[in-house]
Amino acid sequence: MEFKDGSIIYPLPDDTLLSEKEGKWRIKLPEAYKEFIKKYNGGTPIKDSFKCNNHIYAIDRFLCILKVTGERDDEYYDIGVVRTQLDERIVFDENLVGTELLPIAVLFAGDFVCLDYRTNKEQPRVVVWNHEESGDLDPVTYDVSNSFSDFISMVE
Structure with missing residues:
Protein backbone atom coordinates (compact mmCIF):
# COMPACT_ATOMS: atom_id res chain seq x y z
CA MET A 1 0.00 0.00 0.00
CA GLU A 2 1.30 3.44 -0.91
CA PHE A 3 0.67 6.66 1.02
CA LYS A 4 0.63 10.32 0.09
CA ASP A 5 3.89 12.11 0.80
CA GLY A 6 4.00 13.72 4.22
CA SER A 7 0.79 12.06 5.46
CA ILE A 8 2.34 9.59 7.92
CA ILE A 9 2.31 10.96 11.47
CA TYR A 10 5.51 10.70 13.50
CA PRO A 11 6.72 9.45 15.85
CA LEU A 12 5.67 5.97 14.80
CA PRO A 13 4.28 3.91 17.69
CA ASP A 14 6.49 1.24 19.21
CA ASP A 15 5.56 -2.03 20.94
CA THR A 16 5.56 -0.34 24.36
CA LEU A 17 3.01 2.30 23.31
CA LEU A 18 0.85 -0.29 21.53
CA SER A 19 0.86 -2.50 24.62
CA GLU A 20 -0.11 0.49 26.78
CA LYS A 21 -3.05 1.29 24.48
CA GLU A 22 -4.18 -2.35 24.42
CA GLY A 23 -4.27 -2.31 28.22
CA LYS A 24 -6.19 0.95 28.32
CA TRP A 25 -8.73 -0.20 25.72
CA ARG A 26 -8.79 -3.80 27.12
CA ILE A 27 -8.29 -5.40 23.74
CA LYS A 28 -5.63 -7.23 21.75
CA LEU A 29 -4.79 -5.49 18.49
CA PRO A 30 -4.34 -7.88 15.55
CA GLU A 31 -0.67 -8.49 14.70
CA ALA A 32 -1.23 -7.40 11.08
CA TYR A 33 -2.68 -4.12 12.33
CA LYS A 34 0.22 -3.53 14.72
CA GLU A 35 2.75 -4.05 11.92
CA PHE A 36 0.72 -1.71 9.70
CA ILE A 37 0.41 1.12 12.27
CA LYS A 38 4.14 0.90 13.12
CA LYS A 39 4.89 1.78 9.47
CA TYR A 40 1.95 3.91 8.29
CA ASN A 41 0.70 5.71 11.42
CA GLY A 42 -2.10 8.09 10.36
CA GLY A 43 -1.26 7.85 6.68
CA THR A 44 -3.48 8.82 3.76
CA PRO A 45 -3.50 6.01 1.18
CA ILE A 46 -3.12 6.79 -2.51
CA LYS A 47 -5.47 3.95 -3.44
CA ASP A 48 -8.29 4.60 -0.98
CA SER A 49 -11.52 2.86 -2.05
CA PHE A 50 -13.27 -0.34 -0.98
CA LYS A 51 -16.72 -1.82 -1.43
CA CYS A 52 -19.13 -2.58 1.39
CA ASN A 53 -22.90 -2.86 1.64
CA ASN A 54 -23.36 -2.09 -2.10
CA HIS A 55 -21.49 1.18 -1.61
CA ILE A 56 -17.98 2.37 -2.47
CA TYR A 57 -16.26 4.04 0.49
CA ALA A 58 -13.18 6.27 0.32
CA ILE A 59 -10.63 6.34 3.13
CA ASP A 60 -9.77 9.92 4.07
CA ARG A 61 -6.92 8.75 6.29
CA PHE A 62 -6.00 6.03 8.76
CA LEU A 63 -6.03 7.10 12.38
CA CYS A 64 -2.80 7.16 14.33
CA ILE A 65 -1.60 6.08 17.74
CA LEU A 66 0.33 8.74 19.64
CA LYS A 67 1.29 9.65 23.16
CA VAL A 68 -1.23 12.45 23.47
CA THR A 69 0.15 15.59 25.12
CA GLY A 70 -2.22 18.26 23.85
CA GLU A 71 0.70 20.03 22.18
CA ARG A 72 0.25 18.85 18.58
CA ASP A 73 -2.45 19.60 16.01
CA ASP A 74 -2.24 16.11 14.49
CA GLU A 75 -3.36 14.56 17.81
CA TYR A 76 -6.87 15.12 16.41
CA TYR A 77 -6.26 11.93 14.38
CA ASP A 78 -5.25 9.80 17.38
CA ILE A 79 -7.49 6.74 17.86
CA GLY A 80 -7.98 7.48 21.56
CA VAL A 81 -8.97 11.09 20.87
CA VAL A 82 -11.45 10.05 18.15
CA ARG A 83 -12.80 7.25 20.36
CA THR A 84 -13.48 9.78 23.13
CA GLN A 85 -15.19 12.18 20.72
CA LEU A 86 -17.49 9.44 19.41
CA ASP A 87 -18.14 8.30 22.99
CA GLU A 88 -21.62 6.77 23.34
CA ARG A 89 -22.16 6.65 19.58
CA ILE A 90 -19.83 3.62 19.28
CA VAL A 91 -20.86 1.96 22.57
CA PHE A 92 -23.65 -0.58 22.98
CA ASP A 93 -23.65 -0.69 26.78
CA GLU A 94 -22.81 2.37 28.88
CA HIS A 131 -22.55 8.06 11.69
CA GLU A 132 -25.92 9.10 10.23
CA GLU A 133 -27.79 5.95 11.24
CA SER A 134 -26.16 5.55 14.65
CA GLY A 135 -27.55 6.95 17.89
CA ASP A 136 -26.37 6.94 21.47
CA LEU A 137 -25.86 3.34 22.64
CA ASP A 138 -27.10 2.19 19.22
CA PRO A 139 -24.18 2.10 16.74
CA VAL A 140 -25.02 0.92 13.22
CA THR A 141 -22.26 -1.03 11.47
CA TYR A 142 -21.79 -2.87 8.19
CA ASP A 143 -19.47 -5.86 7.83
CA VAL A 144 -16.48 -5.31 5.57
CA SER A 145 -14.15 -8.26 6.21
CA ASN A 146 -13.24 -10.96 8.71
CA SER A 147 -9.77 -9.55 9.44
CA PHE A 148 -7.60 -6.47 9.08
CA SER A 149 -5.39 -8.28 6.54
CA ASP A 150 -8.42 -9.07 4.39
CA PHE A 151 -9.55 -5.44 4.64
CA ILE A 152 -6.19 -4.09 3.45
CA SER A 153 -6.29 -6.43 0.45
CA MET A 154 -9.72 -4.98 -0.51
CA VAL A 155 -8.52 -1.36 -0.71
CA GLU A 156 -8.05 -0.31 -4.34
Whole structure:
Protein backbone atom coordinates (compact mmCIF):
# COMPACT_ATOMS: atom_id res chain seq x y z
CA MET A 1 0.00 0.00 0.00
CA GLU A 2 1.30 3.44 -0.91
CA PHE A 3 0.67 6.66 1.02
CA LYS A 4 0.63 10.32 0.09
CA ASP A 5 3.89 12.11 0.80
CA GLY A 6 4.00 13.72 4.22
CA SER A 7 0.79 12.06 5.46
CA ILE A 8 2.34 9.59 7.92
CA ILE A 9 2.31 10.96 11.47
CA TYR A 10 5.51 10.70 13.50
CA PRO A 11 6.72 9.45 15.85
CA LEU A 12 5.67 5.97 14.80
CA PRO A 13 4.28 3.91 17.69
CA ASP A 14 6.49 1.24 19.21
CA ASP A 15 5.56 -2.03 20.94
CA THR A 16 5.56 -0.34 24.36
CA LEU A 17 3.01 2.30 23.31
CA LEU A 18 0.85 -0.29 21.53
CA SER A 19 0.86 -2.50 24.62
CA GLU A 20 -0.11 0.49 26.78
CA LYS A 21 -3.05 1.29 24.48
CA GLU A 22 -4.18 -2.35 24.42
CA GLY A 23 -4.27 -2.31 28.22
CA LYS A 24 -6.19 0.95 28.32
CA TRP A 25 -8.73 -0.20 25.72
CA ARG A 26 -8.79 -3.80 27.12
CA ILE A 27 -8.29 -5.40 23.74
CA LYS A 28 -5.63 -7.23 21.75
CA LEU A 29 -4.79 -5.49 18.49
CA PRO A 30 -4.34 -7.88 15.55
CA GLU A 31 -0.67 -8.49 14.70
CA ALA A 32 -1.23 -7.40 11.08
CA TYR A 33 -2.68 -4.12 12.33
CA LYS A 34 0.22 -3.53 14.72
CA GLU A 35 2.75 -4.05 11.92
CA PHE A 36 0.72 -1.71 9.70
CA ILE A 37 0.41 1.12 12.27
CA LYS A 38 4.14 0.90 13.12
CA LYS A 39 4.89 1.78 9.47
CA TYR A 40 1.95 3.91 8.29
CA ASN A 41 0.70 5.71 11.42
CA GLY A 42 -2.10 8.09 10.36
CA GLY A 43 -1.26 7.85 6.68
CA THR A 44 -3.48 8.82 3.76
CA PRO A 45 -3.50 6.01 1.18
CA ILE A 46 -3.12 6.79 -2.51
CA LYS A 47 -5.47 3.95 -3.44
CA ASP A 48 -8.29 4.60 -0.98
CA SER A 49 -11.52 2.86 -2.05
CA PHE A 50 -13.27 -0.34 -0.98
CA LYS A 51 -16.72 -1.82 -1.43
CA CYS A 52 -19.13 -2.58 1.39
CA ASN A 53 -22.90 -2.86 1.64
CA ASN A 54 -23.36 -2.09 -2.10
CA HIS A 55 -21.49 1.18 -1.61
CA ILE A 56 -17.98 2.37 -2.47
CA TYR A 57 -16.26 4.04 0.49
CA ALA A 58 -13.18 6.27 0.32
CA ILE A 59 -10.63 6.34 3.13
CA ASP A 60 -9.77 9.92 4.07
CA ARG A 61 -6.92 8.75 6.29
CA PHE A 62 -6.00 6.03 8.76
CA LEU A 63 -6.03 7.10 12.38
CA CYS A 64 -2.80 7.16 14.33
CA ILE A 65 -1.60 6.08 17.74
CA LEU A 66 0.33 8.74 19.64
CA LYS A 67 1.29 9.65 23.16
CA VAL A 68 -1.23 12.45 23.47
CA THR A 69 0.15 15.59 25.12
CA GLY A 70 -2.22 18.26 23.85
CA GLU A 71 0.70 20.03 22.18
CA ARG A 72 0.25 18.85 18.58
CA ASP A 73 -2.45 19.60 16.01
CA ASP A 74 -2.24 16.11 14.49
CA GLU A 75 -3.36 14.56 17.81
CA TYR A 76 -6.87 15.12 16.41
CA TYR A 77 -6.26 11.93 14.38
CA ASP A 78 -5.25 9.80 17.38
CA ILE A 79 -7.49 6.74 17.86
CA GLY A 80 -7.98 7.48 21.56
CA VAL A 81 -8.97 11.09 20.87
CA VAL A 82 -11.45 10.05 18.15
CA ARG A 83 -12.80 7.25 20.36
CA THR A 84 -13.48 9.78 23.13
CA GLN A 85 -15.19 12.18 20.72
CA LEU A 86 -17.49 9.44 19.41
CA ASP A 87 -18.14 8.30 22.99
CA GLU A 88 -21.62 6.77 23.34
CA ARG A 89 -22.16 6.65 19.58
CA ILE A 90 -19.83 3.62 19.28
CA VAL A 91 -20.86 1.96 22.57
CA PHE A 92 -23.65 -0.58 22.98
CA ASP A 93 -23.65 -0.69 26.78
CA GLU A 94 -22.81 2.37 28.88
CA ASN A 95 -21.58 0.09 31.69
CA LEU A 96 -19.17 -1.79 29.42
CA VAL A 97 -15.55 -1.81 30.54
CA GLY A 98 -13.27 -1.99 27.50
CA THR A 99 -13.75 -1.53 23.80
CA GLU A 100 -16.11 -3.19 21.33
CA LEU A 101 -15.65 -0.87 18.33
CA LEU A 102 -12.25 0.72 17.78
CA PRO A 103 -12.09 3.35 15.01
CA ILE A 104 -9.00 2.92 12.80
CA ALA A 105 -9.75 5.04 9.71
CA VAL A 106 -11.80 8.11 8.80
CA LEU A 107 -13.97 7.74 5.73
CA PHE A 108 -15.08 10.51 3.44
CA ALA A 109 -18.34 12.03 4.79
CA GLY A 110 -17.90 11.17 8.48
CA ASP A 111 -18.13 7.39 8.79
CA PHE A 112 -15.31 5.28 10.26
CA VAL A 113 -13.67 1.93 9.63
CA CYS A 114 -13.58 0.09 12.96
CA LEU A 115 -12.18 -3.09 14.44
CA ASP A 116 -15.24 -4.90 15.83
CA TYR A 117 -14.56 -6.97 18.96
CA ARG A 118 -18.20 -7.86 19.75
CA THR A 119 -18.13 -11.47 18.58
CA ASN A 120 -14.43 -12.34 18.79
CA LYS A 121 -12.02 -10.67 21.23
CA GLU A 122 -8.99 -12.35 19.63
CA GLN A 123 -9.78 -11.77 15.94
CA PRO A 124 -11.87 -8.63 15.41
CA ARG A 125 -13.86 -8.18 12.22
CA VAL A 126 -13.60 -4.97 10.22
CA VAL A 127 -16.79 -2.91 9.91
CA VAL A 128 -17.94 0.49 8.74
CA TRP A 129 -19.61 2.56 11.46
CA ASN A 130 -22.35 4.70 9.94
CA HIS A 131 -22.55 8.06 11.69
CA GLU A 132 -25.92 9.10 10.23
CA GLU A 133 -27.79 5.95 11.24
CA SER A 134 -26.16 5.55 14.65
CA GLY A 135 -27.55 6.95 17.89
CA ASP A 136 -26.37 6.94 21.47
CA LEU A 137 -25.86 3.34 22.64
CA ASP A 138 -27.10 2.19 19.22
CA PRO A 139 -24.18 2.10 16.74
CA VAL A 140 -25.02 0.92 13.22
CA THR A 141 -22.26 -1.03 11.47
CA TYR A 142 -21.79 -2.87 8.19
CA ASP A 143 -19.47 -5.86 7.83
CA VAL A 144 -16.48 -5.31 5.57
CA SER A 145 -14.15 -8.26 6.21
CA ASN A 146 -13.24 -10.96 8.71
CA SER A 147 -9.77 -9.55 9.44
CA PHE A 148 -7.60 -6.47 9.08
CA SER A 149 -5.39 -8.28 6.54
CA ASP A 150 -8.42 -9.07 4.39
CA PHE A 151 -9.55 -5.44 4.64
CA ILE A 152 -6.19 -4.09 3.45
CA SER A 153 -6.29 -6.43 0.45
CA MET A 154 -9.72 -4.98 -0.51
CA VAL A 155 -8.52 -1.36 -0.71
CA GLU A 156 -8.05 -0.31 -4.34
